[in-house]
Amino acid sequence: MLRYIKLKFHQIARATKRSVFLNKHFPRFKDPVYWVGDRKSFARAGFIGAFCMMLPVPFQMVLGSIFAYYLRANIPLATALAWITNPLTMWPIWYGGYVFGTWVLGSPDLFDQFGDIPLGSSQWFNEVFPHIWQAFFLGNIILGIMIGTVFYLLISHFHLIQWIHRLMKNDNSGGNASR
Template sequence: MPRRFLQRYMPHPDTLRRQRSLRFMGHLIGNPALWVLSRRSVANAFSVGLFSAMLPIPFQMVVAAFGAWLARCNLPLSVGLVWITNPLTMPIIFYGNYRLGAWLMDTPAREAPERLSTRWIAEQMADILPALAVGSVVTAVLLAILGNVVIRLLWRWQVSRSWKQRARRRRRRRGRETP
């Protein structure tokens, strides 16, 4: 069952509440509704987490936590999925978002220089930002919808598969019990 798989890797709420750096969020972390592992809460957590991950903003984890609270979905999954855009993947993902935004806005995309520097990015930010924002929001919405649908389908498939396996085991047991 997907629930058992996810529970193996999720931290316990008490462990997080005891951490000094997270004490100010104790009321949020302690809310049992944000730790439920159901098909709806996990699918919505994927939506919130993927949406937050695609936004080119600082404090994506805070946005994901707030989104999980608003959507009443699984908090650890929402916050954990933000790490899809980690320091290694962020340039690639946001460059792709920028290219998508430039294509949607029908503006020519700027090519990256041979030596990428923060100075070049700062100089080009005014030109890059609108296309990056549009591309990021479009990507965020599409991934949120896709993630939600895929998780719901995978969950349903897994439950259906486990029901069939249980039915097979019961039939085998009945066949052995009757002489």
Template sequence: MLRRFLPSHESIKQHRLLQWLGPRLHDPCLWHLNRRTVAKAVAIGAFFGLMIPVAQIPAAVIASLVLRANLWLAAVSTLISNPFTYAPLYYVAYRLGAGILGRPASGATADAPVIDSFAQWLTHAWQWLGGVGQPLLLGMALMAVTGAVVAYYLAEGLWRYHVLRKRRARVQRRIARHPAG
């Protein structure tokens, strides 16, 4: 069902903006679904989906090119974070980071400062990084790494479960066709 909405492999390989990738796009691991490429793609997508708030899909695609994971699944897996999940994810990330750094989780700051120059913006950004930013970034990094590891093993485990279930069903059909006795 999903394939009708996605461009074909050939159209992607022939696209003029992607010609610079050359033979890298012809790697079969980028397009086939198997246990390893799926597990790597889901882990990549979970990592970038939880780690960075912008350009998640391009980052996941680049990582899947380098690590030879399924491109589509890496891109789709980044959608673990979306406009509906940003607030809870960032809240949990901040609380996690603040807990690890031993800082009390503070409330929001009162008023946004008026920034007239780049130097003032840089000073404000540095103060933010020292206050809310450090716990948030630490929490996001920990959640991204943990999410990637969990996603990898969960995808691999679900793949194995599916294969074993199909194998058992095949054996059961064989037994039903040729009963012993």
């Protein structure tokens, strides 16, 4: 099964790299930094993907891929992280961003006040959304920046975390062996 997944991944990557549209509009698309990358490229992709994950807009994966291209980040990682908000997870994630936004703005949570209006309906967008949009967008953008920063720092300093872990492991094993 793992062999099949690797084969499909390589087939998709080859087809993507050969795309006439992508090569015409994105001339540096074949640069290895976008696909293989280095620590900086992965760290940038971590920030971009986590930030795009929190944006309450459609097509976050496409947006993450475009940001990754222009900021020279690893495209697959940025796209995969943006995919965390999918149709099953986007409502609780974005609601959390809205609640955080109400806390930042010091405004009341009005979301439940309109409980009889179906969520996502045209009536909801006409009557509820005008009251909550500021907290909704501000909270999600701030959380996107915060989560993206955490991802960036963790990925860019992962080698230090591994080094500390190895150092602690050697200290623990060395101390036990001498007793």
